[in-house]
Every structure is written in structure tokens, then in C-alpha cells.
Amino acid sequence: MQAELGHLLRDKLKDSCDRNADRAVRRAYRLVLLGAPGVGKGTQAELLMERFGACHLSTGDIFRAARNRPAAELAPGMVTALEFMRRGELVPDDIVVRVVSECTEQLTCPHGFLLDGFPRTVAQAEALKGILARHALRLDAVLDYELPREQILRRISGRRLCSRCGISYHVESRRPKVSGFCDNCGGTVIQRDDDRPEAVLVRLETYACQTAPLISYYRKEGILVTVECGETPEETFARSLVGLRSLAGE
């Protein structure tokens, strides 16, 4: 009898413990990811998705995927957005907002979502707040990945690409066995114009100008989590989790 009670108690304790652990790890996060090109935001998105099971809502990916689908399958906002893109024009703010608002399935995903590439302006951030409010939802946090400029520059300007098969290399961490030639296909290994230091500096400057108002907006909202990128993606990921927990007061 005594032993049985002990078992019961232990099971009960274990049960509630599992549930707590579950809640800590598996709670639904609705997040926006910010970070300059080269900070490794894509990898962080993958790690966060793996951990939380959240939907990844990357506007870049959404636009790319939509181009290959018949117009009849697309929501009206997306059709309009693609018309702008076909003409080589920038998609206006309100159309991007419409496209995001049409992603109801991802926005209401019970495991949360990761927004990447949106919002880019304070106006879009305000619009996002409105869209979420219509679903009785709100953002939990905005993860802002920071890395010193010199390090971003080193990461991006060190990138090399095989001109034939597209495999990527890096002058510091992943060099081809024979300098200048691809290990995989023997093609010439080149640097993309976009990855040259002078181009990277322009991209970083544009990003900083565009994002600074967004960062202060979310800081005022009290949901900004600044993550200093670590040496490895895992280190950065661990810091993201610490930041999220401390924001939630855990």
C-alpha cells in the first residue's frame, strides 16, 4: 500500500515535471527576427523552428515560392505583388502587408511563427500589430542578432562560389583543395560582386538605416531581445533562448 502510494506520487510528480519541461521548451513563440546580412539569421531560424515547431514565415521564401505557382492558386495580394516584381519594381509597403496578412495559416500556427524579412519599416510593424490583433494574437519577442561590422565583413567578403555548380567556399574556413578550383566539379571559384567589401559596406549601411527605427520601436514596446552572435550557431542559439526566457521573466 505504502509502496503503491509512493509510486503514484512519484508518477504524479514526474508527470507534472514533464509537463513543466514541455511548457518551457515547447511554448509557442511568435517572433520577429532581425539581423544584418551575414549574421547567420537563416541558421538561427532553422534552430528555432526545430526547437519550437514554429512556422517559418520568410517573405523572401514566400515570394520565391509564389513565382512557381499558377496565379489561380495565389491570394489576391500575392498576385498584385508578383505584378510589381515582374516589372522589376519594388513591392510597395501596403502590398507586402497584404501578402503577410494572407498567410493566416502560418500566423495562427499553434506552435507560433518566425517572421523573417518583415516588418522592414515602422509602418509595417504597426500593420503587423493590427493583423495579429485581428487573430487575438501579439508578438512575444523580436530577436535582434548583432555582430560587429568587421566580423560581418570578414564573413561575407571571404565567401567564394563555384561558377559552375554553385557550391560555396570560404577563404578562412572552407577552402577548395586546389586554390581557385571547385572540389566538386573543377569549375572556377569566384567571388560574387555583392560579396565584395565595398558592396557589403553599402548593404550594411542600408540595413542599419532601415532597421534603426524598427529597433527603437520594438525597444519601446518592451519586446526587443538583443543577441550578441557567438562563435558558433549553437552558441548564438543558446543566447537566444536565454534572452527569450529573461524577457518572459523565467
Ligand SMILES: [Zn+2]
Ligand atoms: Zn563546382
